[in-house]
Amino acid sequence: MKTQLLSMTLIGTMGAxxxxxxxxxxxxxxxxxxxxxxxxxxxxxxxxxxxxVNVHGCLAETAWCKVSFEGTEGWAYGDYLSASxxxxxxxxxxxxxxxxxxxxxxxxxxxxxxxxxxxxxxIVGAIAGGPVGAAAxxxxxxxxxxxxxxxxxxxxxxxxxxxxxxxxxxxxxxxxQLPEAVVLNTVPESDxxxxxxxxxxxxxxxxxxxxxxIVR
Numbered sequence: 547m548k549t550q551l552l553s554m555t556l557i558g559t560m561g562a563x564x565x566x567x568x569x570x571x572x573x574x575x576x577x578x579x580x581x582x583x584x585x586x587x588x589x590x591x592x593x594x595x596x597x598x599v600n601v602h603g604c605l606a607e608t609a610w611c612k613v614s615f616e617g618t619e620g621w622a623y624g625d626y627l628s629a630s631x632x633x634x635x636x637x638x639x640x641x642x643x644x645x646x647x648x649x650x651x652x653x654x655x656x657x658x659x660x661x662x663x664x665x666x667x668x669i670v671g672a673i674a675g676g677p678v679g680a681a682a683x684x685x686x687x688x689x690x691x692x693x694x695x696x697x698x699x700x701x702x703x704x705x706x707x708x709x710x711x712x713x714x715x716x717x718x719x720x721x722x723q724l725p726e727a728v729v730l731n732t733v734p735e736s737d738x739x740x741x742x743x744x745x746x747x748x749x750x751x752x753x754x755x756x757x758x759x760i761v762r
Contacts, residue, residue: 566648569601571613571627571638575719576760578746579620583610583652585713585744586668590620592762601627601638603648609639609716612650621652623717671725673716696749696759700733704740704747704761707731711742718744724755 579591583605593599593615604611604624611624624639624647631645638647712728724730730739730752739752749759 566646569629569638569645569647571599571601571629573597573599574626574628575721577622577626577719578717579615579618579622581620582654583608583621585715585717587621589745591615591618593622599627601647603650604639604642605652606649611638626717626719668713669715670712671714671727673714673718674723696738697736700736700738700749701759701761703733704749708747709742711745713744718746718748718757718760720757720760722757724750724757730755
């Protein structure tokens with residue numbers, strides 16, 4: 547009987563040890579750290595471009611990953627987190643099998659909620675472009691997240707004149723393209739437009755509907 551119990555204990559210990567370790571990753575752009583996996587979740591911090599985070603794991607069906615950054619745990623969008631594999635930088639979410647990232651689950655206690663990470667209702671479209679499309683080798687994040695010539699007056703106006711927010715699948719970062727479903731609002735005496743997307747105000751180049759600045 548004792549021998550059997552000891553064997554079961556050893557097997558259990560071996561099974562627990564088989565879990566993958568956290569993955570070290572780098573933010574490809576300034577990236578929101580959210581309280582939960584979804585664009586409607588509150589923002590608890592911002593991960594700066596090129597900052598390092600520990601990735602505890604990602605949801606199986608979406609790109610949201612549970613991470614720790616400077617002592618704060620939260621969720622970040624894995625399409626904008628890169629990890630090194632054999633000398634090559636790969637985005638975590640689309641390459642999770644190669645990088646061997648843990649799979650985690652999420653349950654907010656809401657029966658209508660989001661065990662798979664999606665937010666129930668309210669999503670009007672999807673964000674396109676951004677660092678994912680341009681992530682080639684060491685240039686990850688090099689063309690995004692930088693300064694824009696949006697004036698201080700434009701930024702103040704956007705901050706002081708909130709509009710109805712819209713929520714898109716994905717995460718809003720500098721360089722992404724907004725779908726036609728997002729109404730772009732006029733900024734007086736400026737060529738830029740603005741919107742409130744996924745809980746944050748953004749300045750947009752209307753020619754390409756591309757986010758050029760995130761107002762934080």
